[in-house]
Amino acid sequence: ILNVEQSPQSLHVQEGDSTNFTCSFPSSNFYALHWYRWETAKSPEALFVMTLNGDEKKKGRISATLNTKEGYSYLYIKGSQPEDSATYLCAPLPLVFGKGTRLSVIA
Amino acid sequence: EPEVTQTPSHQVTQMGQEVILRCVPISNHLYFYWYRQILGQKVEFLVSFYNNEISEKSEIFDDQFSVERPDGSNFTLKIRSTKLEDSAMYFCASSEWTGSRTGELFFGEGSRLTVL
Numbered sequence: 001i002l003n004v005e006q007s008p009q010s011l012h013v014q015e016g017d018s019t020n021f022t023c024s025f026p027s028s029n030f031y032a033l034h035w036y037r038w039e040t041a042k043s044p045e046a047l048f049v050m051t052l053n054g055d056e057k058k059k060g061r062i063s064a065t066l067n068t069k070e071g072y073s074y075l076y077i078k079g080s081q082p083e084d085s086a087t088y089l090c091a092p093l094p095l096v097f098g099k100g101t102r103l104s105v106i107a
Numbered sequence: 108e109p110e111v112t113q114t115p116s117h118q119v120t121q122m123g124q125e126v127i128l129r130c131v132p133i134s135n136h137l138y139f140y141w142y143r144q145i146l147g148q149k150v151e152f153l154v155s156f157y158n159n160e161i162s163e164k165s166e167i168f169d170d171q172f173s174v175e176r177p178d179g180s181n182f183t184l185k186i187r188s189t190k191l192e193d194s195a196m197y198f199c200a201s202s203e204w205t206g207s208r209t210g211e212l213f214f215g216e217g218s219r220l221t222v223l
Contacts, residue, residue: 034211043111043198044150045212089150097142099149 006090006098013080014106020076021101023090027071034066035075036089038100044089047075080105108163109133113199113215120189128218130199135160138202139182141174143167143195150198156182185219189222196220 005024013019020087032051036044048057053068061078077084080103087100108170112131120126131138141153154164156174173185182201196219200212 036212038150043216044212046211046213049211097150097152 004090004092004098006088006101008101009099010102010104012104015081017080017081017105018076018078019103020074021103023045023073023075023098025046025071025073025090025092025098027068030068030071032092033066033073034091035073036091036097038087038089039085040087047088061084072093077103082107108193109213111199111201111213111215113218115218117219117221119221119223122191123188126186126193128186128197128220129198130180130182130184130201130215131180132199132201133203133213134180136201136203136213138162139174140200140202141184142198142200144198144217145192145195149201151172153184153197178216186220189220190206191222194220194222 007022011019016059018035019079032049033045034049038044047059047062048064050057050066052065055066063076064073067072073090075088082105085105087102089097089100091097111133114129118126137157137179139156142150143153144150151167152165152170154174155162159176176182196217198217199215202212
């Protein structure tokens with residue numbers, strides 16, 4: 001079972017700020033990396049599934065990049081809004097989640 | 108939109124009792140998963156299931172745990188003799204087999220288990 005590290009553990013930003021956080025994972029036997037957004041008391045919502053080294057994916061103000069050779073992925077949020085407040089989880093296959101980065105956006 | 112459903116939403120049980128948590132995955136999905144989240148801790152992988160057998164499991168998933176798909180629609184997690192530390196939110200998820208194992212997971216709303 002893979003060891004997944006996410007940093008920072010928590011983050012407070014002002015509305016309008018852009019931010020990014022990191023997911024690190026073992027680069028050997030890589031298949032795919034999933035990013036999820038998890039709001040308290042709800043089930044996780046899939047953001048991206050990334051498979052190829054150099055992949056960049058975008059969904060609105062949120063984007064992600066992938067480096068499979070060095071074993072990391074970045075998630076970027078441009079112009080953070082209060083509704084972006086959630087825990088962002090990454091999970092390489094076999095879908096072992098990192099501890100997440102808890103984002104709080106202050107209006 | 109199809110969704111994963113879980114029952115019960117909350118179960119309270121005495122230590123040592125058996126518990127069965129039920130999940131109905133999305134109908135055309137072929138991979139099934141159980142995760143749990145102890146309050147204040149990270150989401151932990153328990154087990155994945157494909158083609159009527161366990162494909163991967165974590166060290167948490169010991170002999171007290173079992174999974175089965177009894178009738179082709181339900182996917183159950185059984186805990187034979189619950190311990191206090193089994194108190195957690197248990198999430199079921201399913202994904203569609205894509206051939207490259209990259210299908211996103213769809214999660215249920217979770218079942219909260221409280222062991223007294």
